[in-house]
Amino acid sequence: MAERPSNLDEAQQQRRMAKKEMIKPLLGNECEIHNYSLQKITVGILGTGDFARSLATRLVCSGYDVIVGSRYPKCNESLFPSAIEVTSQREATNRANIIFVAVHHEHYSTLNKLRDGLMGKILVDVSNNVEVNEREESNAERLASMFPESTVVKAFNLISAWALQSGARDGSKQVMICSNSQEARCMVVEIARNMGFIPLDFGLLSSAKEIENLPLRLFPSWKMPIILTVVLFVLFYVYSFIRKVIHPYVMKGQNVFYKIPISVVNVALPCVSFVMLSLVYLPGVLAALFQLRNGTKYKRFPCWLDQWLQQRKQLGLLSFLCAALHAVYSLCLPMRRSARYQLLNEASALSRLGFTALVVSTLHVLTFGWRKAFDSTQYKFYLPPTFAITLIVPCIVLPTKAFLFLPCVNRKLKRIRRGWETSHQAKFREPGEADSVAHFSMESTSRV
Structure with a gap:
């Protein structure tokens, strides 16, 4: 009985030491916290x-x-x-x-x-x-x-x-x-x-x-979105220039070079806006598929996907800019032609309802382009219509999104994002290691 108080004191002392250790901030082993006065x-x-x-x-x-x-x-x-x-x-x-x-x-x-x-x-x-x-x-x-x-x-x-x-x-x-x-x-x-x-x-x-x-460095997070926007615009502009200007000149001898500053640009702008809007949601879909495959949210995303997730806001703003420019250019055309793009302009302007804008824009393109897709005269120089190319990315995003909305898939994805893991052997690895080379962004995950 005489040893009991000493055992109690020793136990209390151990609890106090453990409590002190828990109070210390978790800043890693490399830097010790110095309580400088x-x-x-x-x-x-x-x-x-x-x-x-x-x-x-x-x-x-x-x-x-x-x-x-x-x-x-x-x-x-x-x-x-x-x-x-x-x-x-x-x-x-x-x-x-x-x-x-x-x-x-x-x-x-x-x-x-x-x-x-x-x-x-x-x-x-x-x-x-x-x-x-x-x-x-x-x-x-x-x-x-x-x-x-x-x-x-x-x-x-x-x-x-x-x-x-x-x-x-x-x-x-x-x-x-x-x-x-x-x-x-x-x-x-x-x-x-x-x-x-x-x-x-x-x-x-x-x-x-x-x-x-x-x-x-001026707007470092805008570098890749701006480059992507410029590249897409150049590609769609050249593609539309071949179909709308070069083809009539070669095949029919028609001189329609007056279309270069307005009409051709006005075809390229909505295409860029549509593709950029689709690229806003594609990384979120890919991230969800990665999480479903890995069965955990704690495994790092690939570097390219992590950067893509962090630049979605810039992609969306540039998409809206292209849509706004398209609306301005449409005012330079006859009203009967600009009315064809009215639905796309309204859909792209719904910045707060981005996914709704993507769905409405896709339906708009399909509605006005369905007949042209099966018209052989639209395939100039055997090149498909411009709208058919712009539908590639949305047709990947929307069906995948629909798959993720299935109750069985959506339920599992929500559990994973709340911390549930298929296997409790998830390991954090450095960016240079073999199975994962990327830095995982918590901000990106929360917005997927």
Whole structure:
């Protein structure tokens, strides 16, 4: 009986330890969470520009002691709130633990006189370039080579001064961080989190060049949809040009080149819109078939399918743009001809009812083109009518969608998307492995 209290104490102690382990955030084994005290960290900022002023204000509001280093402290002191101390660059580097280098990368050489104060400190490089891949090495790598005694972290270059002032919203919440020092990364991660941003660990400093190129890429998610739209338009335009202009000229000697700027374009635009609208729903159908085959939602999609799923919004907007242009071009034609496309225009304009638009557009094309499909005179140069080509993708999407709507199939698909698995041996694999080479997007899965 005398040993019972000690056993109870030992059991309680084990429960407390287990509880502490459960409280720890699940951030992986590579980065340990350091509970740095805000009062022990003095953040220094070299520079007095717009970004430096916004950053200093945001850091003070987040509970940090901030000291700004300036070449002309008396002139720039009035630009900062009274809670921020503005002093010389040398004094700021000597007193700060973490230093934000908020100067242009062209002026890094002016920091050589501060080498003693920067020794052993963490330097956060926030600079950007003017052009993509402006130099062979990134600005952060250049700064690290200039100050090998310091630890350089690339971060906050995607955050604007406006975002620092008005607060993190939408895409401006993400702070991409990379450094060769794990401890330095964790410290900057903690600072970004305390400021209300979402830190993203990009690993070693070699990723800095990729991070610096991101702000210079114009609409990266629109690249492939725009290329696809242009390619489809060129193909349908050339195809319609051969059928409507070249064929009458060769076979009958008719000069109908006046159709090139309006009539031929107005044939290509609705075809592109129709095919693009079909491509919005085709990846969702393919993803559902993948999930049914795998019996789980936790297996990665192929890379091409994952990217396709993430670009459906862009495909839909470009489809609507082509439909709108088709409507404008139709106004240039006689009313008796533009009335033929009225149903397709109305169907494509139903952006909120995309699948309904696809069904109505398909029915519209079948209604007006059914007789022409069996008319031999429509096969000019043995080429089928344009509408027959546009029906290929919708005729794949709609029957497959109908199959997925079957109660037995739909019930199983819903169970899989709620987490049910056919086999409990699903494994997560890296993108480079054999059976799966893609990154699985949770956002894409939720919208399938």
